[in-house]
Amino acid sequence: MPTFNKSKNRAEVLVIGAGASGSIASRYLAESGFKVICLEQGDFVHQNEYYTNSSGWEVMQQSRWHPNPNIRGLASDYPINTDFTDVNPLMYNAVGGSTIIYAAHWHRFTPSDFCTKSLDGVGEDWPIKYKDLAPFYDHLDIDMGVSGLAGDPAFPPGSPPPLPPLPIGKVGRKAAEGMNKLGWHWWPGSQAIPSSFYRGRSKCTRRGMCMSGCPEEAKATMDKTHWPDALKFGAQIITGARVRKITCDAKGLASGAIYIDRKGIEHHQSAEIVLVCCNGIGTPRLLLNSTSRKFPDGLANSSGMVGRNLMMHPFAAVVGYFDDNLDSWQGPNGLNIYSMEFYETDQNRGFVRGARWSAQGTGGPLGLRSSMDGRPIDDVWGKAFHQNTRKRLGKSIEWGIVAEDLPEYENKVDLDPNLKDSDGIPAPRIKYRNSENTKKLISFHVARAKEALQASGAYELSSTELMTDSGWHLLGTCRMGNDPQKSVVDSWCRSHDVPNLFIVDGSTFVTSSGVNPTATIGAISLRTALFIIENRSQIECSM
Amino acid sequence: MTENLTDDYRENFVKLADILIPEAEGMPSASQMHIQNDPLDQILKLRPELRDDLLRVLNLGCGKDPNLFLKELYESDSAAFDSLSNIASAAYLIQPKVHRLLKYSGQVARPSHDSEENDYFRDGLLQPVIDRGRRYREGLD
Ligand SMILES: Cc1cc2nc3c(=O)[nH]c(=O)nc-3n(C[C@H](O)[C@H](O)[C@H](O)COP(=O)(O)OP(=O)(O)OC[C@H]3O[C@@H](n4cnc5c(N)ncnc54)[C@H](O)[C@@H]3O)c2cc1C
Numbered sequence: 167m168p169t170f171n172k173s174k175n176r177a178e179v180l181v182i183g184a185g186a187s188g189s190i191a192s193r194y195l196a197e198s199g200f201k202v203i204c205l206e207q208g209d210f211v212h213q214n215e216y217y218t219n220s221s222g223w224e225v226m227q228q229s230r231w232h233p234n235p236n237i238r239g240l241a242s243d244y245p246i247n248t249d250f251t252d253v254n255p256l257m258y259n260a261v262g263g264s265t266i267i268y269a270a271h272w273h274r275f276t277p278s279d280f281c282t283k284s285l286d287g288v289g290e291d292w293p294i295k296y297k298d299l300a301p302f303y304d305h306l307d308i309d310m311g312v313s314g315l316a317g318d319p320a321f322p323p324g325s326p327p328p329l330p331p332l333p334i335g336k337v338g339r340k341a342a343e344g345m346n347k348l349g350w351h352w353w354p355g356s357q358a359i360p361s362s363f364y365r366g367r368s369k370c371t372r373r374g375m376c377m378s379g380c381p382e383e384a385k386a387t388m389d390k391t392h393w394p395d396a397l398k399f400g401a402q403i404i405t406g407a408r409v410r411k412i413t414c415d416a417k418g419l420a421s422g423a424i425y426i427d428r429k430g431i432e433h434h435q436s437a438e439i440v441l442v443c444c445n446g447i448g449t450p451r452l453l454l455n456s457t458s459r460k461f462p463d464g465l466a467n468s469s470g471m472v473g474r475n476l477m478m479h480p481f482a483a484v485v486g487y488f489d490d491n492l493d494s495w496q497g498p499n500g501l502n503i504y505s506m507e508f509y510e511t512d513q514n515r516g517f518v519r520g521a522r523w524s525a526q527g528t529g530g531p532l533g534l535r536s537s538m539d540g541r542p543i544d545d546v547w548g549k550a551f552h553q554n555t556r557k558r559l560g561k562s563i564e565w566g567i568v569a570e571d572l573p574e575y576e577n578k579v580d581l582d583p584n585l586k587d588s589d590g591i592p593a594p595r596i597k598y599r600n601s602e603n604t605k606k607l608i609s610f611h612v613a614r615a616k617e618a619l620q621a622s623g624a625y626e627l628s629s630t631e632l633m634t635d636s637g638w639h640l641l642g643t644c645r646m647g648n649d650p651q652k653s654v655v656d657s658w659c660r661s662h663d664v665p666n667l668f669i670v671d672g673s674t675f676v677t678s679s680g681v682n683p684t685a686t687i688g689a690i691s692l693r694t695a696l697f698i699i700e701n702r703s704q705i706e707c708s709m
Numbered sequence: 710m711t712e713n714l715t716d717d718y719r720e721n722f723v724k725l726a727d728i729l730i731p732e733a734e735g736m737p738s739a740s741q742m743h744i745q746n747d748p749l750d751q752i753l754k755l756r757p758e759l760r761d762d763l764l765r766v767l768n769l770g771c772g773k774d775p776n777l778f779l780k781e782l783y784e785s786d787s788a789a790f791d792s793l794s795n796i797a798s799a800a801y802l803i804q805p806k807v808h809r810l811l812k813y814s815g816q817v818a819r820p821s822h823d824s825e826e827n828d829y830f831r832d833g834l835l836q837p838v839i840d841r842g843r844r845y846r847e848g849l850d
């Protein structure tokens with residue numbers, strides 16, 4: 167039985183999870199004088215853990231740097247039951263969270279993303295609008311050192327990103343030529359990756375290893391962009407601290423959290439305000455594990471919506487093969503140009519909502535092989551091994567399709583009755599199926615992306631309508647809303663049930679949009695941090 | 710830990726690997742690249758968790774016709790087949806000589822040049838998109 171240490175070091179704000187959302191909130195709360203303590207189950211990743219050697223890098227992408235925690239299985243990871251899902255959830259558990267391995271595509275929502283119910287009769291409207299987040303998007307662009315080109319007609323006008331875009335490369339140009347032939351939208355990539363030296367971070371050298379950690383200290387990850395300042399302003403971070411339960415007092419206010427350190431010792435960290443930032447899987451898991459007599463169904467769950475409406479942006483890909491050398495292993499990963507041509511709803515297509523596309527290279531020789539899984543043996547091995555490698559390596563372009571999946575009540579995270587993590591804490595179980603709308607949406611987009619690559623001159627195409635390991639974006643499981651019966655938090659991300667409990671990660675999303683979510687997660691986190699700063703005296707706290 | 714991979718195991722491994730990666734299309738075979746020696750050790754050092762599956766495959770395949778055995782393995786034990794083929798392809802594709810033959814530079818640092826920046830403005834590639842004008846949909850703001 168572990169010992170139970172009661173902490174005297176009370177936090178004004180206890181932040182649980184040091185990923186994208188937790189890091190941003192910690193930094194700004196600490197700057198305005200709050201005593202911030204952050205509990206993170208992972209560690210700081212040291213620069214020497216990243217691979218610079220290209221061969222070792224590709225091999226390790228299949229294990230230690232795999233984005234699926236079930237395959238990676240590090241001490242900081244927890245297992246997830248994925249027996250009932252079409253898409254595997256992906257993440258990284260460390261200071262910086264999943265940004266350690268994200269591709270850093272940096273996109274805002276569009277105005278229509280906040281009101282799918284009113285515009286298209288599906289999902290729900292958000293209780294906030296584009297203009298509520300716009301100043302926070304601008305602010306974070308500067309924090310992150312976003313490289314991009316202002317003036318994209320697919321987004322409302324706003325402040326330009328602080329850095330010019332990264333070059334679109336041969337891949338981007340070839341893809342753009344096809345889009346121009348068809349009269350379709352495209353724009354140079356927008357990334358939280360500096361195109362020149364920025365606030366102590368290097369200029370991107372295009373090594374293309376972004377999704378197993380940037381060895382050049384270029385990519386914006388929160389351990390580099392927000393933690394140095396957070397620590398300078400006095401925030402404390404306890405790593406290797408896995409939170410088992412958020413505790414409450416007799417009045418039902420959050421009073422802190424119980425965490426287990428790497429030696430298996432339990433501690434209680436007391437706090438006046440608790441901010442949950444564990445992502446769209448980790449947050450509902452923690453709330454569902456935080457049962458008490460007052461909250462028998464889990465904390466903040468009087469609506470029964472904790473864990474419901476999981477959205478993961480199912481991902482489809484179309485690859486085109488070209489005769490020319492396109493240097494398609496060159497980085498950064500995943501986004502030379504993007505397209506919003508089919509982003510907005512057109513009812514004539516037989517489905518609603520849309521997807522953003524990103525044109526990208528196809529990576530190194532070993533990574534290319536993963537797309538061959540499941541094909542007949544003679545199509546992949548023997549002579550075909552050499553033919554396929556030569557055909558793809560350096561000479562192929564992928565249009566990646568980030569499909570907007572809509573909130574579905576039955577798509578959910580709950581607790582697995584048997585599976586537990588290494589500390590004996592019940593693990594999450596995912597149930598996620600693509601809806602008919604999503605399937606139609608993907609088929610339509612795959613067909614259009616094939617046309618685009620043909621227009622670019624591809625002599626052959628291949629496609630994947632659903633990539634199983636593509637749950638990069640974990641959204642919707644503690645949705646925001648004005649109605650306490652249909653949502654978990656209000657428009658300021660404060661729990662309807664527990665007034666000193668806030669949730670600021672991707673689980674608060676009402677709908678998923680069709681763009682990568684971290685700019686929006688960050689904007690929401692920053693907005694909530696400012697709300698807490700400005701309304702501190704009105705937030706009732708546990709004594 | 711690779712010390713008890715005997716020469717026999719290594720020979721059996723490369724016999725199977727040669728079927729997966731033969732000499733063809735101007736490329737050398739697995740055995741011509743000696744993947745059963747240092748490259749195999751390198752991969753098993755990086756991914757020791759594959760070792761048990763590899764030994765299982767090599768034990769199962771011992772004394773069988775390698776072609777038939779591989780086909781059988783592919784049908785009946787895809788996890789073991791994947792381990793074998795992952796090790797073989799990784800041990801082959803990590804080698805600098807193979808990179809040279811494939812004209813693959815590796816994931817080297819290639820900082821951009823000024824000439825690459827904004828090239829789409831210089832030759833007008835982006836202009837049609839700008840000319841078509843605004844395309845986002847208003848929300849309820
Ligand atoms: C491979 C990959 C590529 C991606 N690419 C992009 C991209 O290009 N653009 C984009 O916008 N987004 C991308 N994403 C998504 C992006 O990384 C996430 O949206 C973002 O990091 C989510 O922020 P978060 O704060 O919600 O959660 P996370 O960043 O996942 O952080 C959650 C943190 O909470 C910690 N935690 C969880 N449970 C506990 C507990 N019980 N106790 C203590 N600590 C806990 C975890 O260890 C983790 O560090 C990508 C993700 C992946 C995996």
Ligand code: SF4
Nearest residue numbers: 370373374376380497
């Ligand atoms: S391409 Fe740029 S961001 Fe990606 S790993 Fe290389 S230097 Fe880092």
